[in-house]
Amino acid sequence: MDKAATAALHGHDHAPAHGHEHALGFWRKYVFSQDHKVIGIQYAVTGLFFLLFGFTLMIIMRWQLAYPGQPIPLIGSWLGERNAPGGIMLPEFYNQLGAMHGTIMVFLGVVPLAVGGFGNFVMPLQIGAPDMAFPKINMASYWVYFVGGVVMLVSFFLPGGAAQSGWTSYAPLADISPGQTSWLVGMVFLITSSLLGSINFIVTIIQLRAKGLTFMRLPFFVHAQFVTAFLLLLAFPPLEAAAIMQLMDRVAHTSFFLPSGLVVTGQPLAVSGGGTPLLWQHLFWFLAHPEVYVLILPAMGIVGEIVANNTRKPLWGYRVMVYSVIFLGFMSFIVWAHHMFMTGMGTTMSAFFQTTTMIISIPSVVILSALIISLYGGSIRFTTPMLFATAFMPMFGIGGLTGLPLGLAPSDIHLHDTYYVIGHFHYVVAPGTIFALFAGIYYWFPKATGRTMNELLGKVHFWGSFICINFVFMPMFIQGLQGMNRRLYDGGMQYAHAQPILHWNTVMSFAAWGLFLFQLPFVINFFLSIWRGRRVSDNPWEATTIEWTAAPSPPPHGNFPIVPEAYRGPYEYSVPGYPTDFLPQTQPDPPGHPAGTAAAIPAGRH
């Protein structure tokens, strides 16, 4: 389509769309909006805030690990006498920070940003839909999440403090320790929000795809979101059931998770008994293992988009990647008990779950290999999003491979509950998923704002984060192999076996504080670019997918000036014979040629 025609169409169709937007007041347009783009941005900004907040909790904890028992400088006096008298952190407060760091990062930071943010903003644009299928439910999903977040934040200031039994909330400890009730109430809100969101995602992808956009023409990101939505839909309800039962235990004094004859600080607990703590672990991990894939699949989707765009060639093995991601989704429901090898559940069960765990590593490796092979022979553009996306591959690789010894029962006996586990899953989620999320922010920022983020600040952000984050997490493997327990309040100071690896605590803490400082360029860049960033065209990355080729930046209410139609697969880069090195999905085939014969479009037509 030539520029004049596009401009004419824009001019023609913008007027009613804008009129509709202006008809809405400030509150309906920016706060209680039903537009998937506004909701996506709300999710993303809230998620980023919680990521920063959860990271700050860890920054405070790292002081205690590096310099146990010494007053926290600068902010120590702000933490309150109840938590840190004289600036010295109490063990109970350390436990609160630990539990809430995990909860906030997973349920309030990464998932809302990856699914609520990117899924909401990008997915409908990529499938050529005017909005999500149920805009009101979409809005409700965000606000229920928001309330859940507020409950979690407020819990720090309640009489019992925040939850302090780890993000896993294992019974019986979580049944009897203070602060847990608000955690459970917050989780019920977050679970409800996820359910509403996931129904919306699945219906949107199935029902609202543009004409011609068959399943095998969907961008890989959409497939990743599709499977993620199914995981959220089916894995979260069991945790909701578990949360209800734990609430009953705490509020109505039932004993779902409390065994008979439980003795707490020398006193027999006055409960009816008859419950089992293992039930909690089964229900919890039935959610929490699929949750791992909820964290990683959207990240893989983002990386797939950015790799194809910046290597200027199709994704290698697109079909296999799609089948792998679906297979991953199925398998993730039958691996959960590999978190429970140490519970004495019997060797037959262990054998089953370690087998399924080894099987599930195959599709992950397939996807990662396909991404790496996609780099081969490309003329790579090392833009900031591409830097983050490239770093994702080895980082996620380290995270994934270090998981294999944990998935095998014999080696897990040694490594269970040590810093090795922390190192393993942080490599998956932090330099893995969160790097991919940064990549996604740099990549889709021009679509959301019409302006691009600063490349220099972006590169400072990337290299600083990349170096620091490895100094934070790599030493954890050393400490873990030495046998250092993951929940020690003093960083292992009292333990003889931990003495040879204690000096790493200081290194890791300084690296963590460095990592914190290197997020400043991102924060500055983010806000500066919203108002001062360089204005760019609708398709600054010269991409092929529908969100870039058919929608203005930022897209108006209703997204598309003309109803888009897809004529080919998502990654038609460097098609021989075509004048530019990207062939948009929305570019019609010339008359007289069979569908999909992109190369037949005569040169000079564009």
Add this chain to the structure above:
Amino acid sequence: MEIPYTVTERPDTGLYNAKLGVWLFLASEVMLFGALFSSYVLLRSGAEEWPHGWQHLSVPLAAFNTLVLISSSVTMVMSWASLKTKDFGKYRLYMGLTILAGLIFLAVKFFEYREHILMGEVPAHDTFFAIYFTLTGLHGLHVIGGMIVNGYFFGPGARMWSSEPERFTNRIEIAGVYWHFVDLVWIFLFPILYLL
């Protein structure tokens, strides 16, 4: 651009949006109640002693409630069928009966609960009553939720019949699918809690 397939079916999937949505919602509900039923099995199989439901609970009352709920599913279908034949008066009648059946169910449940609580058989009494109150309580909340939806379509929501009859008929179908599910959960609860 308007959101497509809110009323009509998408040709290649044969579904309108809300119909797919409600089935997905029910899939998640199956997982919710499935987790609770599994917990029941685990707790019972691990218990040293576990009472038979009929030793503590009233089977006749529950059987009566089962009949009430099954009948309400029938009237729910009839209300939808009445709309299909464009008979709004009959719709009102059957929808009213459905809501009435829900009320009867809840009233019976209330008296059951009251009797147990007065006898000290509260959730903290033992694990049997803990799971009994959790399962039936959660089911009761689902009944109340369904009645709120049905009440809305009986009252203020029925105005849509004059403006968008096809969409309104779809809404009743969706509400019906949910109501049948709530009914189905009870059909599982009744033998498991009362008879076994």
